[in-house]
Amino acid sequence: MKPRHKRFAFIGLGLLVLGVATVLILNAFQSNLVFFFTPTQVASGEVPQGRSFRIGGMVEDGSLVRENDGLTVRFIVTDTAKRVPVTYKGILPDLFKEGKGAVAQGKLNADGTFIASEVLAKHDENYMPPEAAEALAKAKASGAQQSKSLIVPQGRQGSL
Amino acid sequence: MSIGINWLKYSSPQAFYPLAGRLIPWFACAAVALMGVGLYMGFFVAPTDFQQGEAYRIIFVHVPAAWMSMFLYVVMAVWAGIGMGLNARLSFMMAQAIAPTGAMFTFLALLTGAMWGKPTWGAWWVWDARLTSELILLFQYAGVMLLRTSIDDVRRADRASAVFALVGVVNVPIIYFSVQWWNTLHQGASVSMATGSKMASTMLTAMLLMTVAFWLYSIAVILARVRCVMIERESLPVWNDDEKPAVIQEVVEAR
Numbered sequence: 001m002k003p004r005h006k007r008f009a010f011i012g013l014g015l016l017v018l019g020v021a022t023v024l025i026l027n028a029f030q031s032n033l034v035f036f037f038t039p040t041q042v043a044s045g046e047v048p049q050g051r052s053f054r055i056g057g058m059v060e061d062g063s064l065v066r067e068n069d070g071l072t073v074r075f076i077v078t079d080t081a082k083r084v085p086v087t088y089k090g091i092l093p094d095l096f097k098e099g100k101g102a103v104a105q106g107k108l109n110a111d112g113t114f115i116a117s118e119v120l121a122k123h124d125e126n127y128m129p130p131e132a133a134e135a136l137a138k139a140k141a142s143g144a145q146q147s148k149s150l151i152v153p154q155g156r157q158g159s160l
Numbered sequence: 161m162s163i164g165i166n167w168l169k170y171s172s173p174q175a176f177y178p179l180a181g182r183l184i185p186w187f188a189c190a191a192v193a194l195m196g197v198g199l200y201m202g203f204f205v206a207p208t209d210f211q212q213g214e215a216y217r218i219i220f221v222h223v224p225a226a227w228m229s230m231f232l233y234v235v236m237a238v239w240a241g242i243g244m245g246l247n248a249r250l251s252f253m254m255a256q257a258i259a260p261t262g263a264m265f266t267f268l269a270l271l272t273g274a275m276w277g278k279p280t281w282g283a284w285w286v287w288d289a290r291l292t293s294e295l296i297l298l299f300q301y302a303g304v305m306l307l308r309t310s311i312d313d314v315r316r317a318d319r320a321s322a323v324f325a326l327v328g329v330v331n332v333p334i335i336y337f338s339v340q341w342w343n344t345l346h347q348g349a350s351v352s353m354a355t356g357s358k359m360a361s362t363m364l365t366a367m368l369l370m371t372v373a374f375w376l377y378s379i380a381v382i383l384a385r386v387r388c389v390m391i392e393r394e395s396l397p398v399w400n401d402d403e404k405p406a407v408i409q410e411v412v413e414a415r
Binding site for chain 1: 207208209210211212216219241244245246247279280281282283286287288289326327329330334341342343344345347348349350358359360363
């Protein structure tokens, strides 16, 4: 083995060891690296108690209610398995919509309502012209109209 | 070794210097032309997005810049590794020349990301895994450059910054896969080898044109910078009669 082969082997080995170490470290910190908790995690008590944290999920269709003061909003965040009611006083981002993703920062109060101090909209990775989105929505609606109307709840807030 | 063009010839700065000088105008012109076409397609041909409206158009700068920031780091680390293995001067010089351009693209990705985040998410900055790891990449570029300038002996500076660059390469897969491994506010990849594209085709074309333009720009700028590095470092013979020796003379006097 020539000296330069030895050096390359040394570099390769070093990178390999480093890579394995990084994987182990990231695995150990897995739970600290999440940006938000899901409603299922909230329901199973995996969230920090009495401390501010973030929850994320879809804003349930038809769940958005504005109070009379025009600033306070209530909505339900869901991951389709569990639902968490959220109250927020402030201005919502433009992309905040029912049926779209959102992340809220705040605390859980005693009756299980999430009191948010900040709400962020989470958009997805799909980009298309509005006409294409419309066509897509139409195609979906013709196939899944009935099942969808079953999921949307009629009683809106305070049901949890 | 001597089949066709002898590539190893260009591993000596002396031969590489005039070659780089000849290549720069081609890459620079192609970069400007493609950037023009890419920006035109991005702003005038590509359709408005169905949910983000016009704000999404920052993607034509943001995504190519973010790709380049990661790609250039890997290229820098590869040159650093080759330099360590072969003790090759030119490799270290290339690594040195790449760092500022990589840092520039990282900064550009962070800046355009902030400008995009405010109208869509509602925040300039959040500490999610994607944004944080990209910020760390900026610090890594800064670290590589600072480490080099803080050591006077060129050979030791080369080795130290090469080790730094190689160690830091673990962050690149973390940035790339962060949106898959953890839940983040940043959306997932729109374009990937595995699942193809989730964009309208004209949007994708504009974005890829901009990516190629950024590649060409990077090559032109890095070649120009590596020539400067050579002049700074070498014992300065006049390699090319076309080049004015006055520039070199100035450098000598400055030292």
